[in-house]
Amino acid sequence: MTKRERNWLLLLPGGAWFLIMLVLPLTVVFIFSFGERGDAGGYVPAFTLEQYANLPARLTAFENTMILAPIGTLISMLIAYPLAYQLAVNTSRKWKTVLLVLVIVPFWTSILIRSYAWIYILGGQGIPNLLEMLGIEGVRLIYTPFAVLIGIIYGYLPLMVFPIYVSLDRLDKRLLEASSDLGAKPFATFMQVTLPLSVPGIATGCMLVFILLMGEFLIPALLGGGKVFFVGNALVDLFxxxxxxAYGSAVAVTLIVIMLVTVTVYMRLISRLNTQRDDVSIM
Amino acid sequence: MRVYAICVYLFLYMPIAIIALFSFNAGRHASQLQGFSVQWYGRALKNPFVMDALQTSLMVALVSALLASVLGTLTAIGLQGMRGPVRVIFDGIIYIAIMIPGIVIGIATLIALVTVFDQINPWLAALWPEASEAPSLSMGMGSLIAAHTMFTMALVVVIVRARLSSLERDLAEASADLYATPFGTFWQITLPLIAPAILAGFLLSFTFSFDDFIIAFFVAGSETTLPIYIFSSIRRGVTPEINAIGTMVMLASLILLIIAQLILRREHKA
Known part of the structure; x- marks a missing residue:
């Protein structure tokens, strides 16, 4: 057996698995999106663009996703950056790892359980109850866009901190000293040295969070209470x-296309903004 | 700045703490604390639905993590020696597997498998000697394990490849120069060196599968995993019992994660 044959043999089981469980299903969704709905549901083969023409019927779901996902990403970034900065620049080596692991751990535990905790906090007995004691009445938090926003920021913050931390941690601290030796004030040093050098980390974090948010279902389902729903919720409903x-498949294909286009445009923009490349990986 | 960091950590851990706190609630109301009790833990552990769901979840997580570790490692090693289009195609597939939202993977797997099963089942019935005893394929534990294996295998490939590419190529060559067979080289040199990465991949796969709700929601058929049980219970209203289950699940994930972290850390130092 030659080395090449051996490599093929090694790739065979994994490749077959990906083919049946990933490539085939995605192809089926693509084909079905041009089909028609059967009388009792399901799918009837056809070739029509009717499903795509019907997309505006679910416009609200796309609108909610395309409004709340970028806002959630932006706020996560604004919250994550100072924390990542604190961890990378102002924390002793001994504490760094512990504190960083503490940020990442929630991300790897059940998002379902972490999200439903907010039903308590935002629900009638939680913050609105506290506000009532202070004399502010009639505040409704749960099942609002605000609740969904809190949920997504909470859920994806760890994923944002990590890449920003990596880019700040790699930054050569002597550059900061040089900048201050040359008479730059701390704020100027930050704006002219630290921030530009951490752009790759910000870009990676934003992209990771944004991609995951586009396909979110659980958080709007738990905290949006059927009033604030994403494309993911529309998909569950349709299927x-x-x-x-057929229509559900068209919605799914559209979601993937929007994701691919956004990511491609975004990558172009970032690489134009910053020709300097830095590899940042998660875990 | 330090105060700010503390606030963010509070934000991250407060909801988890609240669930843990309310799981010790003596009263039956989910939102009013009425003394301390561990009764809900006892009830959760005696609830047959919870225990069934737990068993399904553990089974699925164990089998899919094992399959993903073995197949993912084989794929990573195979890719190491590959150049050209095959490698590009695999890179693309792994990228897609990780990037496509879980909900789309769940839906796509559901409609593809249901359609394929609908085609195969009449054939099985026709080919089987006793038509009424013919096996019929349907969504269930098999499809769930297959779907989780697909996704977690992609994770294992990424983790093991990172380790393989940092390995000294010289070691394997030296081993070959000393007349070790390729299999001997793999068994005695490569495998021990990538073992920590495989183990970490296994633990992450297990955690992912155990915690996954969205893929399971679509492909589990009539099976109920623990996250599916929790989700449908929350829909009916949060109870202290669910809080007790949630606390136990998070504690279990936490322990697995710490083990995975320690293994990866040791690997970095080695």
Missing amino acids: LQSRNW
Whole structure:
């Protein structure tokens, strides 16, 4: 057996698995998106663009996703940056790892359980109850866009901190000293040295969070209470409730296309903004 | 700045703490604390639905993590020696597997498998001697394990490849020069060196599978995993029992994660 044959043999089981469980399903969704709905639900083969023409019927879901996902990403970034900075620049080596692990750990535990905790905090007995004691009445938090926003920031903050931390940690601290020796004030040093050098980390973090947010289902389902829903919630509804596979497939394909286009445009913009490349990886 | 950091940590851990706190609630109301009790833990552990769901979750997580570790490692080693289009295609597939939202993977797997099963089942019935005893394929534990293996295998490939590419190529060559067979080289040199990465990949895969709700929601058929049980219970209203289950689940994930971290850390030092 030659080395090449051996490599093929090694790739065979994994490759077959990806083919059946990833490539085939995605192809099926693509094909179904041009089909029609059967009388009792499901799918009837056809070639029509009707499903795509019907997309505006679910416009609200796309609107919510495309408004709340970028806002959530931006706020996460604004919250994560100072923390990442504190960890990378102002923390002793001994504490760094511990504190960093503490940030990442929640991300790897059940998002379902972490999200439903907010039902307590934002629900009637939580913050609104506290506000009532202070004399502010009639505040409704749960099942509002605000609740969904809190949920997504909370859920994805760890993923944002990590890449920014890595880019700040790699930054040569002598550059900061040089900048201050040359008479730059701390704020000027930050704006002219630290911030530009951490752009790759910010870019990676924003992209990771944004991609995951586009496909979010759980957080709007738990904290949006059917009033604030994402494309993911529309998909669940289409496939499990109304069993409209053809239309659901068209929605899914559209979601993937929007994701791909956004990511590509975004990558272009970032690489133009910053020709300096830095590899940042997660865990 | 320090105060700010503390606030962010409070934000990250307060909800978890609240769930843990309310799980010790003596009263039956989910939102009013009425003394300390561990009764809900006892009830959760005696609830047959919870125990069934736990068993399913553990089974699925164990089998899919094992499959993902073995197949992912084989794929990573195979890719190491590959150049050209095959490698590009695999890189693309792994990228897609990780990037495509879980919800799309769940839906796509559901409709693809249901469609394929609908085609295969009549054939099985026709080919089987006793048509009424013919096996019929349906969504269930098998499809769930297959779907989780697909996604976690992509994770294992990424982790093991990172380790493989940092290995000294010289070691394997030296071993070959000393007349070790390729299999001997793999068994005695490569495998021990990548073992920590495989183990870390296994633990992450297990955690992912155990915590996954969205893929399971679509492909589990009539099976109920623990996250599916928790989700449908929350829909009916949060109870102290769910808080007790949640606390235990998070504690278990936490322990697995710390082990995975320690293994990866030791690997960095080695």
